[in-house]
Amino acid sequence: MGGLLSEEARRDALAGLAGWSEAADGKxxxxxxxxxxxxxxxxxMTRAALAAEKSDHHPDWRNVYKTVEVSLSTxxxxxxxxxxxxxxxxxxxxxxxxxx
Amino acid sequence: MGGLLSEEARRDALAGLAGWSEAADGKxxxxxxxxxxxxxxxxxMTRAALAAEKSDHHPDWRNVYKTVEVSLSTxxxxxxxxxxxxxxxxxxxxxxxxxx
Numbered sequence: 001m002g003g004l005l006s007e008e009a010r011r012d013a014l015a016g017l018a019g020w021s022e023a024a025d026g027k028x029x030x031x032x033x034x035x036x037x038x039x040x041x042x043x044x045m046t047r048a049a050l051a052a053e054k055s056d057h058h059p060d061w062r063n064v065y066k067t068v069e070v071s072l073s074t075x076x077x078x079x080x081x082x083x084x085x086x087x088x089x090x091x092x093x094x095x096x097x098x099x100x
Numbered sequence: 101m102g103g104l105l106s107e108e109a110r111r112d113a114l115a116g117l118a119g120w121s122e123a124a125d126g127k128x129x130x131x132x133x134x135x136x137x138x139x140x141x142x143x144x145m146t147r148a149a150l151a152a153e154k155s156d157h158h159p160d161w162r163n164v165y166k167t168v169e170v171s172l173s174t175x176x177x178x179x180x181x182x183x184x185x186x187x188x189x190x191x192x193x194x195x196x197x198x199x200x
Contacts, residue, residue, distance in 0.1 A: 038158050042149045049142045058138050062162040 004079045013085045020088050022080075028060075028073040029084050033095050035066045040098055044068060047094045048087075057083045059091075104179045113185045120188050122180075128160075128173040129184050133195050135166045140198055144168060147194045148187075157183045159191075 005013065007026065014020055020031045035041040041063055052058045060071040070091065072084040105113065107126065114120055120131045135141040141163055152158045160171040170191065172184040 038149075038153060042146075042153075046142075046146065049138075053138060053142075058165050060162070060164045062160070064160045065158050 002082050004074075004077050004081060005085070010080055013080075013088075017085070017088050018092060020092075023071070023073075027079040028071045029080055029088050030069070030071050031088070031091070033068045033070065033091075033100055035068070035095075035098065035100060037066050041066045041068050044091075044094055044098055044100075048091050051090045051094070052087060055083070055087065057087055059087065104174075104177050104181060105185070110180055117185070117188050118192060120192075123171070123173075127179040128171045129180055129188050130169070130171050131188070131191070133168045133170065133191075133200055135168070135195075135198065135200055137166050141166045141168050144191075144194055144198055144200075148191050151190045151194070152187060155183070155187065157187055159187065 010022060010026065014022060014029070017029070020029050022028070023030055033041070033044060035044060045061070045063060045068060048059065057074070060073070062069045072087055073079060074081040074083050110122060110126065114122060114129070117129070120129050122128070123130055133144060135144060145161070145163060145168060148159065157174070160173070162169045172187055173179060174181040174183055
């Protein structure tokens with residue numbers, strides 16, 4: 001899946017990823033999703049979990065009631081790769097279908 | 101569902117809750133569960149989410165691959181109540197069935 005994205009490649013990717021930003025050290029992509037309630041938040045997580053498992057690339061995420069804070073990083077590579085961008089896109093699509 | 105548990109009541113409850121400990125300020129119950137892989141960790145979360153939703157009492161939790169860090173607190177009451185103890189027990193039962 002290739003290695004670390006350059007700063008420029010990350011900037012280009014983020015331009016197409018609504019709601020995502022870079023960690024201060026540039027080593028992760030972060031977004032906090034806010035849903036209507038726990039049911040929706042966990043529904044989002046369930047769909048995202050299936051996608052993550054299928055691609056064998058998993059998020060670091062925290063859920064508190066209707067919010068889901070996500071951080072994506074490729075630990076083997078020590079930062080952001082195309083796999084993180086791909087999972088961020090999938091998460092945005094899932095959230096969009098839920099009206100977020 | 102009653103109010104905040106006293107320090108003594110929390111200590112009694114924790115004595116029956118394998119793996120759980122109190123936050124430094126006594127306002128939450130914490131446990132980190134470690135499973136075999138993401139499939140098991142998210143399976144645990146899914147069962148716990150259904151139980152949480154049914155009782156309308158939800159965890160603050162973070163998942164990183166095969167680990168699930170849980171913090172339970174009753175925000176309306178400002179700390180630990182019987183509802184947190186009940187959810188902690190349910191989570192332990194779910195984890196135990198998964199062999200954890």
